[in-house]
Amino acid sequence: MIGQTLSNRYELLARVGGGGMALVYKARDLLLNRFVAVKVLRQQFTHDEDFVRRFRREAQAAASLSHSNIVSIYDVGQVEDTHYIVMEFIDGANLNEIIRDRAPLQAEEAVRITAQICDALEHAHHNQIIHRDIKPHNILIGNNGRVKVTDFGIARAVTSSTITQTGSVIGSVHYFSPEHAKGVATGEKSDLYSLGIVLYQMMTGRLPFLGESPISVALKHLQEPFEQPRKVNPYIPQSVENIILRAMRKNPQERYDSAKEMLLDLETCLRPQRLNEPAVKYLSDEEDENRTRVIPAIRPDMVNTMEAPAVKVASSNNSDQWNSEGSDERKRKWVMPTVLGGFAIILIGILIWAVSALKGQMPDDVLVPDVVGQLEQEAKNMLTTAGFTIADPIIYEETEDKDADGKVIAQDKANMEAKEGSEIQLTVGRKKDLPLMPDLRGKTFEDARDYLKETLGVDKDNILPSPIFDKSEPGTVLDQFPKKDSPFDPSVPDMKITLTISKGEEAFPMPNLIGDSLDVAKAKIEKANLKLPAANIHMETSYTPKGEVFKQFPLDENEMVTAQMEVSIWISSGYPKDSKTQPLDVTVSPAVEGESSKIMIKYSDARGDNIEAVTKKISATTSIPITLILSPTKDGIIYIFRDGQLIQTEHVPYLAIPVTVEPDVPVDSGGGTNTGEVPPSNEGIDPVDLGTTNE
Incomplete structure (x- = not known):
């Protein structure tokens, strides 16, 4: 997204960070002509309502706060599917x-x-x-x-x-x-x-x-x-x-x-x-309120007896046995049955006469031939030859059996006698008119899956992703099976559709460039198949030796990156102008004059803490040169160890030293390395003469 301008106002200049949910870019506010930080929600989350809601919540939560130690929120917006927050840029x-x-x-x-x-x-x-x-x-x-x-x-x-x-x-x-x-x-x-x-x-x-x-x-x-x-x-x-x-x-x-x-x-x-107050003491943590407890079982004598509710039985109602006036005379029910019975006898007599009269004109019973499995026309011929007619219309039914296409798959009155001339209903098979597989390439997996479900009724569980490394946007469909325009039956339960999707370019660990020269850094970047545009090489003052890389982006060594990803590096152009250089001669003596003692000198200054300057054995009083680089926020401290014991600490304040050296002073020749040890603090102790020793 570098080079894009959001809302015609925020020009994205460089990516400066990112997390699992969003990416952060350094941008220029074209309206107010100032640098800002623009946080952009990752594309794969733009359609996830939970992530979008959480992203907006960040802007709302931070925007409601105004404090010098909280990053200020300037703006929030959306351009199509791109959600972003504009905030204070911290250099x-x-x-x-x-x-x-x-x-x-x-x-x-x-x-x-x-x-x-x-x-x-x-x-x-x-x-x-x-x-x-x-x-x-x-x-x-x-x-x-x-x-x-x-x-x-x-x-x-x-x-x-x-x-x-x-x-x-x-x-x-x-x-x-x-x-x-x-x-x-x-x-x-x-x-x-x-x-x-x-x-x-x-x-x-x-x-x-x-x-x-x-x-x-x-x-x-x-x-x-x-x-x-x-x-x-x-x-x-x-x-x-x-x-x-x-x-x-x-x-x-x-x-x-x-x-x-x-x-x-x-x-x-x-x-x-x-500083040396007593160590705080606490009682052991209280038991969790939700700890597992033993609950006694319920005994029979603890169960409350409950009376079963009485069942109310409705008495029968015999009112239908009495007349409407309430007299005790039963209703007269013999009249209507007598009339209906007589009418039925008359109808039966008429039917017997009609059957006798027509008996000589009834067609004969004929065995209906079985035509299942016959082609449609052949079945018609067989039935008409036997004296039957074909019911109209013929039923056509889709079938998964390819061999049944055009053949009779069902009929009525098969293998039984029927009156000559009666209609026979035929059901003829027809192969399914299967839909063609659409072209899903270029769609996201979610869009392709929704399209198959909504348009063709494919079960989502039958749509399977097959991720591979590719340069395309993660989640993009690259290939499919069945192929485009292939007929397929979405109603088949075990019909599987496989979509080959991109999972992005294969990632690998970012090389460490800190401390390298420009040429060495370029060689490492080229070997890792990364890009280093000239615009991404920044020269800035630093307390790192001149010409060495002191910052890189991506920031962390072993942070996962992909091929052809752009890298930015910052190279030291020398010490800042307000730095001060203080050369010192540290005079040390052995524990016993004439006997060997191991001397180690460390220092802390603007370049770092606990840097080992020199380690050597001496048997006589020796003067060792040390050069400190001090900053307005970092004084210098020299630590002198003899035979593994700290014998002296010298504090060199920044304000006590006049500015006498240009920023490009090279690193002292001691070539120290950070050992990670932290010497004890001697603040509050009066400075001692560097030419003497303290046991």
């Missing part, structure tokens, strides 16, 4: 990408993001809207750091009807609340449970519940405890773990009462006096 990434690239996040960043989500939920809940699908994929982080909650596609208004709803379960199983997994009513506290899982994932880099199938994951939400966050990541402050534990309680009564209460807890959890 940034979703939280799932950030977790994938940088988790575990620092506590300050994770709490800041969670607090903004919580603020958005407080506003939605205040307006009686339950999101029901809080997950990192639905959280957008703008380049300015602003968090935006989106995708209200399965949101529900809090009404009596939704409180009692126990219908189908919709949502993302890894972020289900226990009550959501059971398919019962979901409320505000279900959103808080899902938010607790999001915070758990940001702080640990993993999900609390995993399984081989969605059902197994849902059962774990209901039945199994999750691993304590601090056991996964011991550097999580106890106050933050307490928030996660309370938000993720299986019993909704033990969670936060509201998003506002959780927000107040988030706003104070990183204060120094709370």
